[in-house]
Amino acid sequence: MTTPAQEFDQYAPWVTAMARALDDGDGDGFRTALAAFDQSRNAEVTQQVRRIAIDLHEALERFRIESKLIDLAQHQVPDARQRLAHVLRLTDDAAHRTMDLVERCCPLADQLAEQAERLILAYDAEGSAPALKPQLLAFLKQAGTSMAAVRSNLAEVLLAQGYQDLSGQIIRSVMTLVAELEEALGELARIAGPVGAAAGCCAEAGMARAHGPVVPGINLGHTVSDQQDVDALLSGLGM
């Protein structure tokens, strides 16, 4: 914006030239001064319109980025916190489940080891096997039962490791959100001023239409709650 003093300095020579030409009755000189005056005025208006357009563009751009950031801050970041809290619960539950199963196996192994030790001592004392037959048979029966229980516990330990798949999917979705946040903040920083290169973002494409596991408290729309629901739905479709 030019000040009144600047405007005076800018236009005064042409106004003076027009007044002089008028006094002198110089028609050509008057027209030349008037044309120069007009040109000077138009250049000023054009410059101002251009400046307003740039300001408006920047304001709109900032508004777009700020709206995106507000959405990220108000909705998606709290969702991400809930998702990560769910990951914690999943990993915690799985670790406890695994430890419970291992702790159930240990006494069975200890018991068998003790019984075997006792049988060896008894065999050494007796010096013959036939007298120990009832104890040996009881031991073998016990070994069979205990090992079946250990095998079943081990199968459950393996299943409990399935938490890694679910938690991995949730963590990936939070990583995508973090990438979006980074991108929006980078754009804002770019508009705000030259504070260094804007961060290059790499939000993963793909994953289209896949929502991942159901997370308590996060609404995905109509979801099934368990296998029975799935079976009922498919049965309704004639499967």
Add this chain to the structure above:
Amino acid sequence: MRVQPNLNFLVVDDFSTMRRIIKNLLHDLGYANVTEADDGKTALPLLKDGNFDVLITDWNMPGMPGLELLKQVRADARLAKLPVLMLTAEAKREQIVEAAQAGVSGYVIKPFTAATLKEKIDKILAARAVA
């Protein structure tokens, strides 16, 4: 149902832990021939070149998701009748309907139990024997 131990299974999941769980459960059920792939892109050439009897696939995978793999299988004349069991955490009702419309043979939701997996495998193998 009597187990046919010579059946060839292809298990597709991007998480190696889940592939291992499924593979171990299949072994427990008496199926020893299990091949693994980590997404649809790596699974499809294996399916086209191999001689698989059952495909078990996750949905949410990078590269090619399970639904796309299912569609490609159904679109291939040689593979069109292959039993496909979707084993996934995807729980939206419309997704399950979409999988059914794409021709899935069974849908198991994660987390799952060994009994559920057995039941669904028995069911799709029984349907395969009839077909």
